[in-house]
Amino acid sequence: MAFIKHAAIVLLLAALIGASVAGWIILGGRFDVAVSAQLPQPVHDLIHLTRVNAVRREVRDLDARPIDLDDEAVLLGAVRGFESMCADCHQRPGGDPPALARSLNPAPAKLCEAAEKRSVEELFWVTKHGIRMSAMPAWGTTRDDQELWAIATLVARFPNLTAAEYEQMRAAAMAQ
Numbered sequence: 601m602a603f604i605k606h607a608a609i610v611l612l613l614a615a616l617i618g619a620s621v622a623g624w625i626i627l628g629g630r631f632d633v634a635v636s637a638q639l640p641q642p643v644h645d646l647i648h649l650t651r652v653n654a655v656r657r658e659v660r661d662l663d664a665r666p667i668d669l670d671d672e673a674v675l676l677g678a679v680r681g682f683e684s685m686c687a688d689c690h691q692r693p694g695g696d697p698p699a700l701a702r703s704l705n706p707a708p709a710k711l712c713e714a715a716e717k718r719s720v721e722e723l724f725w726v727t728k729h730g731i732r733m734s735a736m737p738a739w740g741t742t743r744d745d746q747e748l749w750a751i752a753t754l755v756a757r758f759p760n761l762t763a764a765e766y767e768q769m770r771a772a773a774m775a776q
């Protein structure tokens with residue numbers, strides 16, 4: 601009985617200390633909200649790993665619906681989609697990071713590298729749903745799945761595209 605009483609007192613004290621610390625942080629605004637502030641590398645790496653695993657979990661039951669990009673009209677449509685919806689933040693194959701990318705934290709992924717590690721389902725899921733607490737938008741709120749599958753299929757091809765090949769496709773897409 602005495603043990604239970606002591607345990608209850610310890611738990612109560614722990615809860616009071618926890619609530620005081622939470623109040624000190626929340627009400628006192630003691631949290632660095634600046635985008636320019638860098639997280640310690642191990643914390644950044646843990647958040648990144650959690651995000652990668654969370655997306656992998658989300659796509660377990662998702663059927664891949666990659667789009668046939670051999671049809672030139674569809675391919676150029678996907679390039680136009682990438683240009684208008686993605687290229688402000690993500691670099692093109694062989695290109696430089698856009699200016700906006702340097703102002704964001706976490707930084708927009710290098711899609712040529714990401715496409716080597718992620719499945720087309722993962723690329724689609726992120727494009728459609730976005731990533732919480734980052735600048736990655738949920739394009740599914742305004743665009744349909746067909747358009748987003750086409751862009752995800754294009755991004756999946758990025759590792760095989762040279763800067764010159766992409767530039768040629770971009771010129772053709774923008775000329776239309």
Ligand code: HEC
Nearest residue numbers: 685686689706707708709714723726727731734735736737
């Ligand atoms: C306003 C900036 C912004 C725009 C526009 C944007 N993204 Fe992103 N994107 C990000 C950021 C920031 C991240 C990194 C998030 C993180 O690390 O948690 C990201 C991550 C991603 C990833 C995850 C890569 C990985 O490592 O798994 C994919 C895929 C992606 N974006 C695709 C797209 C596509 C396709 C478009 C256009 C349809 C797009 N993004 C538009 C900012 C943007």
